[in-house]
Amino acid sequence: MSDVALSVADLAIDHALAQTAASMQFLLDVTPTNADEFRQQFAQGRVGEPEFTYRRLEVSPEVLAKALDNIDVSTVEDATLGHLLRAKHRELALQIEMLKARDTDDFSALSIQLYGAASPELQAQAENILARVHRTESAGDSLAAPEFLELAQAEIEHYRKIDPEIDIHAEVRDDVNGVMVSGNTLLIDTDAVVQAARANALIQHEVGTHLVTQVNGAAQPVRVLGSGLAGYDETQEGLAVLAEIGCGELTPFRLRQLAARVITVHRMHGGADFVESWRALVDDGFPENSAFTTTMRAYRSGGLSKDAIYLRGLVELLGHLRGGGDLDLLWLGKFSLEDLPLIRDLDERGVLNPPRLTPRYLEDPHARHRLTAAADQADDVAHLIQGAA
16 A cells, blocks of 8 residues: 555545546436437438437536535645646536536537647548548457447456456446446447457457556545546547557557547537538448447537547557657556656655556557557557558
8 A cells, every 4th residue: 555645634635526526427428318319310311410318417517516616625735636636626617517508509618628629730630540541441240239248347357356356347238328438337338239350459448448547546545546637538548549559459440430530529610510520421431320420429418529539649648658658657547648747746755556457458468569669650640550551
C-alpha cells in the first residue's frame, strides 16, 4: 500500500467527488434507447430524420448539482490534488448541465466545451485516412452478443486469477447500444454483432484498457482516478486504440471508422443534418448500418462531439511515445496525458499504489515493437495500415 501523504480532509473531498461521479451514467443517459429501431428503418429504405428517445434519468440533474455544490474543492490543501479536483468539479458541473440540456439546441455547444471540436489538423488526418486507406477487410464470421459475452468473461477471468478481489463484470442488456464500459461493467447490446476478426481487439480495448484502468484507479487513495479525472476520455480512448495496435489487430476498416467519426462531428458542427451526414458516409463506401451507427453517435442528444477524441487521443499518444514517453504511469487510473506530470508528482511522493493489473496484450513480446513502429507514424496515421497509398 502507498505511504499516503494526503490529509484526511483532502481525501474526504476526493471521495465525495468520486461518489458523485459514480452516481452518474453519463454516456448511457445521452445515448438513445431506440437507435436499433431507426437503424432497421434506414436498412429498409425508410430514411428520415430519426426521433430518438432517451432513458429516464435515475438521479435528477438538480439533485446532482446540489450534491456537487456541497463539495468545497477550494479547501483542498495539497496543491497537486487541489488542481486535479477543481478541474474534475468543473467537468462534473458541465456534464450535469449537459444532462439538463439533453436533446436540446444547447447540448451541442456544451459538448464542445467538454470534448472540443474537430480541429483543422485532426480533420486533415481524418481526410487523409479516408483518401488513402481504401481496401478494407471482408466482414467474415461474426459473433452474437452471448458469444462475445463469453469471450469477455474469459478475459475478465484471466485478470481475476491475477487478483481474485477485482470487481469487474460483463453483461448483455437491451438498453445499451453496441459495446461500452460503464463504471466497472462491460455492457453488451442484446443485438450486438461483432466481427470475429475484431473480437480480440475489442476485448483489449474495453476490458484490457477501460476495465483495467478502472480497477487500478478504484484501488488508489485518490478515488477519482477510478471514475476518471477531468478530460480523461481522450487519453483513455487513445490508449484503447493503442491496445488494438499492440495486439496487432487494428484493421483498415477500423481506422477508417475512427476517421469517419471525426469527419461526421465536423459535418454536424457545420450544419449538416442527420440524413446528410449518413448519406455522405454511405457515398464514401461505408456500409449503411455502420454509417448509421457513426452518425447516431455524433448526433445523439443534440450533438455529442466525443467521437472526435478517439483519433485525437491516438495521435497524441503516438506523439508521446515517439518523444520518448512511456505508458507505465497511464495504467494507474483514468486521467489525461496533460495531467501526467501531476500524476507523476503524486506517484513519486508515495501517494499512489502500483497498478493491480496491467493489460494482457503487453505480455505479447511483439506488442512493444508494434507500438514503437506505430509511434513513427504519429504525423501520418494512414501509414498504420500497410499498403496505404
